[in-house]
Amino acid sequence: MAFSSIIFLFYFLPLFLLAYLALPAARMWVIIAGSVLFYAWGEPFYLGLLLLFIVMNWWLGLRLERAPPALARALLVLGVGANLLLLGGFKYTGFLLTQLDALLRGLGLPALPVPSIPLPLGISFFAFQGISYLMDIRRREVAAQPSLAKFAMYKTMFPQLIAGPILRYRQIAHEIGDRRIDPARFRLGIELFIAGLAQKVLIANTVALPADQIFALPPGSLTAATAWLGAVCYMVQIFFDFSGYTTMAIGLGHMLGFSLPPNFNRPYAARSVTDFWRRWHMSLSSWFRDYLYIPLGGNRHGPWRTYANLLAVFALCGLWHGAAWTFLAWGLYHGLFLILERAAGHRPALAAWGARVPLPLRHAYLLLVVLAGWVLFRADTLGHAGQVFAAMAGLGTGGAETLPVAFYAPASVWTALGAAVLMVLWKRDPARWTAAAAGTPRSERGDLRLALRFAGGAVLLAVSAAVLAAGTHNPFIYFRF
């Protein structure tokens, strides 16, 4: 059930919020019940698996906390291994078997049966949550949660269950038993939810249409203009889709009294790939930093080991996004640029030259690198990506069936792209989105501003709902009789 669906917006969410507000003594159970229903809606078959891993991580956390060091280490290995097995088993078995099958066929050996394994929703998120929970307990950074129900609430909480941000237990441990859900915070949650919905529906969905159409074209029929348009639209789509969804999740979190961590900080305003990864999918990049890069040695063992660590982390980061060569290539591609930037930083002459490069050029460099990365990410195969790159380089001639840019990008698409650029340039203070800021006393003028902002939000909600409704309409011309 996507947040930007009719069933969520007009059925699940109002019923859930009414129950949550009407039953203050049972809010934890309302969250659990709502979240289980939310998950079961998409994956009834895997609900048992989710619950099993909740119990397993909770039990291991308790044992781990009290175990002597040797046993604790074994329990940690067991817990992390189980979470990785869960992730690997469902996400990568099919991919690995397909590669093995291709290899065997290439050697003239009998084919290997490749089972089709449906992927449990949100598996990458809840596996990483489980790992961070156990590792944080082992590091004594957080106490294990003694209540299975409270732990289940953390693990299943629907706002972040299937698309993040990757919420570490220690980030909200203090709110599990003592949540502040005053009206100011609830209102802030509403504003964020609507802002995220509008990002997703009005910007991401609008540019998704040309992106999907262009990436579905036979590569031979691409011209340079259409290829660039497809890549730019996808670049905007993926950010506003993911950022919109995360903003909705953070808003829902505030309504429930939880502070979900921010996941994006104007990533396309970055000035280098290194800077980009401090701003993009921050809950994932910080997870890899804390639980993989630093344990691997980070940058503490010389430049070559640092480069190797970076490459390993970004290869895994790519694979985390999906089991395909394109994702692996995307991860390695970013890792390579991080290494290049780090290596350049180590050479004083290069670093000094880099510092003198005008800011717009640095932005342009970052945007080009990221844009090319998204082509790798979006393409069906590496070959497909190569053909899109070739078209972008002006080597695509198009064909008789090729349609011009004007067909794919009517005024609404250009408007969405323009709005996206403005939003990327607009410097917002993330501190405004915290519960503490929401509770700051206001003047009368502040009240008026708030009411006007809320009225604007209501209009955005209505417009987003209208656009969503349009997606359900399937008209027919032969209607007369």
Added chain:
Amino acid sequence: MRSWRGPKLERLLIGIFLVLLCLPVFAQLTKWRPGGSFYENRPPASAPGWPRSWAEVERAPARLAAAANDRFGLRAVLLRLNGKLRYAAFGELPSEQLTPGRNGRIFFNSHHAGQALSLIRESCGIGLTPADLDQGADGIAEMLQAFGAVAPRVLYMGIPTAAVLYRDALPAWLEHRCATAQPLAEALRGRFAARWPALLPQVVVPTAALLEMGRDGGDPAIPPDNFHWEGQAGQRMAALAAARLGLPALGPLPARRVSRITDLEQFLPGLPFRHPALVPDPAGGGLEFCQNRPCLPALAPVQPAINEMTVAERRSGEGPRVLLLSDSFGLRMADFMGAYAGRLLHLNFAYDRMTPERLRLARRVLIEEFRPDVILVVQHDGGMRGAASFSRQLLGP
């Protein structure tokens, strides 16, 4: 957990948000339907019953979501809002099957969702090979010969649609694309002339006559907001067909101008475009007239496969029996064809809903019992390459 407290404004705003979210469910439960409803190319999804197996449990969420999408309260209001906003803000139309052109003209570009521009490509003749044209021409000949065996006079009229008639109103890139090809209707007629010269008098492609309309400030053959032509064109084309068939007018058929809503209404929620239309006064012309109702009791079992039907009968009973078989372009012509017939039967069948039994019954009623003096087949350019299906379906292969 601290208690729920805060200033009144915050509570008011939260209340408004919750009311907004609950409105659709409220409207659905109370059957409050502002904004009416829309016809669609499928029945709206229904909520599934209580699941009786695990497979049904797994399917239930998707089915419930589909039912919610089709039936949520205020859907029509939101669809209209989307149409209005999109048009006002961007000049765009809320369906991929419509292409906004210049001078306010709207082009219906495809009969099916997911095949954008397919109709315009076909009408403009883009991508057609000589073999395609030969096959289409032979199909028209086959149809004329087959109907010629059961009726003394047969005429086929192929109608060029708006993309051909008003090419200069297409978006510039599409106009350029159309200009690279020969319009299908004319191209087919050209191939037909070369392959079947003896049958050529039985084929009419009235491009020039249709283009002439609207030149002197009068109504164009196809109103800017319509897919189909209007009565003005229907009246002229009926006269043209009658002249070609040698059918004299059996009396005057008065007509009046009305304002009619666009026939693309279902694609344009919230945008009720209107245009002037000429409608006949059959009673004033001495005709018993029945349209788009079950006008022929004998065809009742075929009714589910009939898109449109017209029966016009001269009270004096004199005049030829005319059978007008058509696609949706026949309707406005049928309005006026009664002026040249003692009895006119007009049918637009949905052949995909025909069964062998229904076809047998239609054949018996329309061919064996009605025994038409004239068979007139009217079809727009989007279907001309399949003209043979008219006779293949009704008469059998």
